[in-house]
Amino acid sequence: MTRLIFLGPPGSGKGTQAQILAQDLNIPHISTGEILRQAMQEQTPLGIKAQYYVNSGELVPDELVQDLVQERLSQPDTQSGWILDGFPRKVTQAVFLEKLLAETDQNGERVVNLDAPDDVVVARLLARGRKDDTEEVIRRRLEVYRAETAPLIDYYRDRQKLLTVNGDQPQEEVTQELRDLIAS
Ligand code: AMP
Numbered sequence: 361m362t363r364l365i366f367l368g369p370p371g372s373g374k375g376t377q378a379q380i381l382a383q384d385l386n387i388p389h390i391s392t393g394e395i396l397r398q399a400m401q402e403q404t405p406l407g408i409k410a411q412y413y414v415n416s417g418e419l420v421p422d423e424l425v426q427d428l429v430q431e432r433l434s435q436p437d438t439q440s441g442w443i444l445d446g447f448p449r450k451v452t453q454a455v456f457l458e459k460l461l462a463e464t465d466q467n468g469e470r471v472v473n474l475d476a477p478d479d480v481v482v483a484r485l486l487a488r489g490r491k492d493d494t495e496e497v498i499r500r501r502l503e504v505y506r507a508e509t510a511p512l513i514d515y516y517r518d519r520q521k522l523l524t525v526n527g528d529q530p531q532e533e534v535t536q537e538l539r540d541l542i543a544s
Contacts, residue, residue, distance in 0.1 A: 362441040368474035371481030378445040387441040417500030476527035
């Protein structure tokens with residue numbers, strides 16, 4: 361049973377790695393950013409509420425993402441495990457998730473912190489060219505990451521759930537390190 365939370369700055373490669381591992385393990389890759397972008401594209405009520413925040417690099421209000429994660433983690437395909445990518449992104453969300461997992465008997469989650477220096481992540485984001493990857497929005501997303509998300513590293517370290525992998529290496533090497541970690 362693999363339940364993994366991916367932490368790391370935007371551009372650390374966590375989305376790519378989460379997708380590869382989820383495929384390997386045949387478990388769902390749950391990316392809150394992807395779910396939000398899809399909802400925006402379809403202009404669902406969730407998408408309409410989220411778009412201002414996503415397009416400016418701000419965090420979407422907790423309630424919106426928490427509801428969508430709660431709903432997603434109640435789907436039958438999550439019975440055999442999951443990888444969460446992009447959630448939690450702040451301590452309040454981590455507290456919410458901890459409670460949700462306890463209530464639904466889904467424990468034993470581990471947290472992977474995929475680390476990479478700022479200059480590396482900025483270069484990768486600029487090369488990626490997603491709609492919210494303009495220089496200004498990237499700068500804001502990094503600020504938000506440092507202020508809101510990076511504290512989760514200590515949060516999970518204190519709870520002895522944290523694993524750290526160097527994201528500043530070729531993609532295949534990161535994948536191999538992750539496979540070894542998960543198997544151990
Ligand atoms: P990502 O694809 O993970 O880089 O997420 C893209 C954008 O979606 C972020 O910049 C936020 O605006 C929003 N988002 C994704 N996950 C969350 C979350 N857990 N909490 C708040 N906003 C989020």
